[in-house]
Structure formats: structure tokens, C-alpha cells
Amino acid sequence: MSLKHGLLGLLEYGDMTGYELCKVFNDSLAFFWQATTSQVYRELSAMEKKGWLCSGEVIQSGKPNKKVYGITDEGRSELTQWLARDLKKSDVETRSAFLMKIFLSGRTDPRQAIENLRAFRDIHVQELSKLEKSSAIDTYGQDMKDNLIPLFWGLTARFGSEYYRMCIAWADESIRILTEVSQ
Numbered sequence: 001m002s003l004k005h006g007l008l009g010l011l012e013y014g015d016m017t018g019y020e021l022c023k024v025f026n027d028s029l030a031f032f033w034q035a036t037t038s039q040v041y042r043e044l045s046a047m048e049k050k051g052w053l054c055s056g057e058v059i060q061s062g063k064p065n066k067k068v069y070g071i072t073d074e075g076r077s078e079l080t081q082w083l084a085r086d087l088k089k090s091d092v093e094t095r096s097a098f099l100m101k102i103f104l105s106g107r108t109d110p111r112q113a114i115e116n117l118r119a120f121r122d123i124h125v126q127e128l129s130k131l132e133k134s135s136a137i138d139t140y141g142q143d144m145k146d147n148l149i150p151l152f153w154g155l156t157a158r159f160g161s162e163y164y165r166m167c168i169a170w171a172d173e174s175i176r177i178l179t180e181v182s183q
Contacts, residue, residue, distance in 0.1 A: 002082075003033070007044065015070040017067060018037075018041050031157075050074070053071060121171035
């Protein structure tokens, strides 16, 4: 996935400022795609130059003016083409520095790997909690006229929950195994 396509997809639901896009992105997509604020703004600028977005300035009193982005017909066409492209292996490949560390941990004391696994587990417990507390689907989905949109959002959220649960269970089992061999 590319960040630009995620942003185009979010703008399909309505015009937003860069700040709003970052918030919606983090509330809905962050468990499978992370982006910094600077990356979002860089992509918005590039997409506007390509004609995929248009923007307008909203004058505010007492606050700085804000720039609101909207998707153009060219942007919708790009998003539609991207969604229709065949899935490639590279679309689902995983890279994990953490798993590389675990794979190579036979060179170290198992207690170090156990500490890394505990940290990994804690991160996934926190992320699962955030995902389960997130009301992004309810918040943004209630404004959708098409019921399929929140359905697909829910499917990806379910994947996220199941993924985090799997990571936690794997970490627990790995800690148990390593604890047994290091005693």
C-alpha cells in the first residue's frame, strides 16, 4: 500500500485538513500503516501537484487559516485503478527487525531474548487495547451512506485485533519455552 492511496481513500469520505487527515489516519489505519505528520503533508503536496487533490483556504478568526483538501476526478481515477490492481506478493510481505533479532538470538543469553519478547508482548497488549477502544469505525462510519464502507473498515480492524492477539500468544509461548531451556 502506499500512503498516497490511503489518503486518497480517506478523502473519498469528505474534504479534510491535513490535521484532520492525520487524526483519521491514526484512528483508523495506524495498526497496519504508520505515517508521520510530515509524511502526510509531503504526500498531500505531491498529490496536489499531480492533480489528484485540490485545496482551498478556510479563513478563521482568532486562529490560523486552514487548508482543506478534496479529491479530484483524477484522484478518484487513480484510487480506483489502484484498488483494481492484482495483489502481488510484495503487497503482503513482512519485514521485522524484531523477528530478525529473535532469529539471531541463539548467539546471546536466552534471558535477553525473553526481555525482548516481554517488550514485544507489552507493545502488542497496548496496541490491542488502543484498537479495541478506538471508535473510529463508529465515529466515521455513521456518516457513510454506503453500509459496505464501515463493513470493510470492520474487517480490517478485526484483522488487527486477531493479529495482536496472535502476537501476544506467540510471545507468551516463546517466553515459556525459553524460560524452560534457560533454567
